[in-house]
Structure formats: structure tokens, C-alpha cells
Amino acid sequence: MYLLMKPNTQQLQDLVTQVRRDVLRMVHAVNSGHPGGSLGCAEYLTVLYQVLMDRKETFEMDGIGEDLFFLSNGHISPVFYSVLARSGYFPVSELATFRKIDSRLQGHPTTHSHLPGVRMASGSLGQGLSVAVGAAQAKKLNNDNHLVYVLLGDGELQEGQNWEALMYAAANKIDNVIATIDLNGKQIDGPTDVVLNMGSLQAKFEAFGWDVLNIEKGNDIEAVIAGLENAKSKTGNQKPVMVLLHTEMGNGVDFMMHTHAWHGKAPNNEQLESALNQNNSFLGDN
Numbered sequence: 696m697y698l699l700m701k702p703n704t705q706q707l708q709d710l711v712t713q714v715r716r717d718v719l720r721m722v723h724a725v726n727s728g729h730p731g732g733s734l735g736c737a738e739y740l741t742v743l744y745q746v747l748m749d750r751k752e753t754f755e756m757d758g759i760g761e762d763l764f765f766l767s768n769g770h771i772s773p774v775f776y777s778v779l780a781r782s783g784y785f786p787v788s789e790l791a792t793f794r795k796i797d798s799r800l801q802g803h804p805t806t807h808s809h810l811p812g813v814r815m816a817s818g819s820l821g822q823g824l825s826v827a828v829g830a831a832q833a834k835k836l837n838n839d840n841h842l843v844y845v846l847l848g849d850g851e852l853q854e855g856q857n858w859e860a861l862m863y864a865a866a867n868k869i870d871n872v873i874a875t876i877d878l879n880g881k882q883i884d885g886p887t888d889v890v891l892n893m894g895s896l897q898a899k900f901e902a903f904g905w906d907v908l909n910i911e912k913g914n915d916i917e918a919v920i921a922g923l924e925n926a927k928s929k930t931g932n933q934k935p936v937m938v939l940l941h942t943e944m945g946n947g948v949d950f951m952m953h954t955h956a957w958h959g960k961a962p963n964n965e966q967l968e969s970a971l972n973q974n975n976s977f978l979g980d981n
Contacts, residue, residue: 707916711737715947715974717777721793722961731957733774735942740778742919754811762841767823768848769803776800779812821854828864831872843872850882853891864935865904873926875938881955905937913942
């Protein structure tokens, strides 16, 4: 059975706020994790799972007859786990086990823990696009007309394997894949332009044969919906699709925004209280 009910904009915004609360409490509880990038991608993942993806109620690793999603920048697992749990893949209560011994919710997602919703291990950066392109090609070979989505970080693009996958996808007309770059301009050691300036990503991707579009307001629910619907409309045209999602690392928490400092740092007790007060729950914390 496929999920047919689509929430309205306010319901989505309330869910995004709850996801942010989940992320903050998860990393605080174990004093480790990556809240910055997670907060910046809350709108994208919420829209993807609640609006865009054609997915089944039950999880099957093969994903036949449904859309697939692969998380390449696995360090933002807190937001991924939260959205999966609140989309029905596993109990919300399990979020409290994040990064704990014997938990299925490790710091970077793994398949050997058999957590529903996780289709690849993504500890090492730069591999997700290759996996997604392979899965998309498999769907074409199997006459499965569903789509494959993948999310990458912009700092992750400094890994060479991405560019092999970009070239392969265009050369083989893998037009059922939608890759999204979390374009926040920050990575663990500083601004991406300082660590390794990549120039115009749009020009690069277009030179590699991809259809490229921008979502300038990557933390605005309606803009994300419109942008991803536009991307979806461009599939099936002999070219893979790339979305440049302009986000703010740490979005929704004032002291985490406009800095790379919260790439991999957990808030203390006082900071958690301040962050939660900026994101009041309308759904009820579980």
C-alpha cells in the first residue's frame, strides 16, 4: 500500500520544528553528533518523505515499485533518523538510543543494523551518488519507472568519486535520478571556498551533462516543495537532474547559524534549553 495523504504547509512546518527538536536532543544526550548540517536539511528531508516520494508503508531493501532515497553525507544522520521515525519507519522512542552501544541508530547510518529506511552505509563521504546512480540504472533495466533521490553535502564534492558518477550518469542517460547538494558553503574546517574553492557548481554540473536547477530558499517549505516538484518534472528527458539547495547550516537556532562551528559539536544544557525555546513543539514531544 502506498502513502497517499499529503500534509498541508502548516503541518509540514510543525513537523520540521519537531524534527529540529529531535536533532537537538539526540546530539545533546550523548554529547556528540552533527547538528549544524542536520538542522539545515530538515525542510528538504521532511518534504521529500512527506510530499515527494512515492513510497510504501513497509520497508523492503530492494525498493521495487517505489522511489528510493540515499543519504550520502551520513554525518547528518540525526535529521535522517528523525524524519524516518516520524514517517513511520520505526518508533520515535528509538531516537533516544542515538549513538549508544548496540543501538540501530549509530552516528553514521549502516545497513548491518537493519534499521528500516536505511539503504546504504554512509560513513565515508563521496560514495552516495555512485550508489544512487547504480540503483537508478537498475530501475531502468527492470522497467521500474520510479525515481531515485540522493543528498550530498557541498564539502563532500571535494571527493573524486562524485565526479566519476556524474560523468557516468550523463553518459548513460540516467534520467531517473535527482541528486541534491546541500549548498551551505561550510564544512568541518571552515568555509568551502577557503578549504577548497570549487567555483561555480552549476557550470561544472552542466559541463558534465546534468540538468541543473536552484532552490534559493532551501529552508522555506513552499520553496522546497516547488523546487523539488520542478526537478521531478525534468526527469525522463535523457539527462540526470541536479538540485542546488541553498541552505543555512544550523537553521532555526540563532547561535548555530552563520558559522561552521556546529558542524560536529553538541550543545550543552543551557544551549539546548535556548535552542528548544526557539523551536516550540506543536506536535508534542515523544
